[in-house]
Amino acid sequence: MASRSRGATRPSSTAAAANKNLQFKLVLLGESAVGKSSLVLRFVKGQFHEYQESTIGAAFQSKTVSLGDVTIKLDIWDTAGQERYHSLAPMYYRGAQTAIVVYDITSTETFERAKNWVKELHRQANPNIVIALAGNKADMMDKRAVEHQEGQEYAEENGLLFMETSAKTGLNVNDIFMAIANKLPKNDPQVGAGQAGRSRTGVDLHDTSPQNRSRCCSAFVGGSSS
Ligand code: GTP
Ligand code: MG
Numbered sequence: 001m002a003s004r005s006r007g008a009t010r011p012s013s014t015a016a017a018a019n020k021n022l023q024f025k026l027v028l029l030g031e032s033a034v035g036k037s038s039l040v041l042r043f044v045k046g047q048f049h050e051y052q053e054s055t056i057g058a059a060f061q062s063k064t065v066s067l068g069d070v071t072i073k074l075d076i077w078d079t080a081g082q083e084r085y086h087s088l089a090p091m092y093y094r095g096a097q098t099a100i101v102v103y104d105i106t107s108t109e110t111f112e113r114a115k116n117w118v119k120e121l122h123r124q125a126n127p128n129i130v131i132a133l134a135g136n137k138a139d140m141m142d143k144r145a146v147e148h149q150e151g152q153e154y155a156e157e158n159g160l161l162f163m164e165t166s167a168k169t170g171l172n173v174n175d176i177f178m179a180i181a182n183k184l185p186k187n188d189p190q191v192g193a194g195q196a197g198r199s200r201t202g203v204d205l206h207d208t209s210p211q212n213r214s215r216c217c218s219a220f221v222g223g224s225s226s
Helices: 036-045 084-095 108-124 149-159 173-183 211-221
Strands: 018-029 058-066 070-080 098-104 130-136 161-162
Touching: 018 036, 018 084, 036 058, 036 070, 036 098, 036 130, 036 173, 058 084, 058 173, 070 084, 070 173, 084 108, 098 108, 098 173, 108 130, 108 149, 108 173, 130 149, 149 161, 161 173
Parallel strands: 018 070, 018 098, 098 130, 130 161
Antiparallel strands: 058 070
């Protein structure tokens, strides 16, 4: 069933979104050892390592997901949580359309640190950024220090998506990435194209116009102008 109807009339805005390939930049932030790399490893490769090495600087992975007729490529920047790398973070969240801020449900310090990341994103990131809060290590219920309700309430007050996750068991890992993918704007990527380095929507990979190409590069090379 060929649904390539480029020349056909578009009867509705739903049809206008058909067969779109969009690309978004996603950044993970949070205290060291909360499980950022483990969440990415679980989502991208379906694996978990008990002895996951601490990230140096940042690591990159990408994964493509489908949402009906829309294909979404997520370019995932997994940042290093150690304090000495903090100053690098803006390079990764600048130009990001979405962020997952992670804490460890067994540690109140990491929850406080997550709140600081949310504040920093609200102050300095793309104003339309979609933020999800992940309370990770939800398999360690017996050591729980942050109640589910605390995370949920903070997320509601601050307009964040929220889930408790476990990179170890896989609980809610796909779900949180898919919830984000669902929430990202699927409207015409030309909208907002004038804002250099602050793209409000994803890049339409089918659109090879020069305007789209320049949006692509300013959004994915740490906001640098080329
Ligand atoms: P940095 O790279 O230093 O910022 O740390 P990170 O946030 O990427 O944490 P990482 O994924 O390296 O995980 C730290 C440790 O926690 C590793 O030993 C993981 O195996 C473990 N871990 C990660 N996620 C989970 C989880 O959901 N449950 C349990 N029980 N352990 C986890
Ligand atoms: Mg890591």
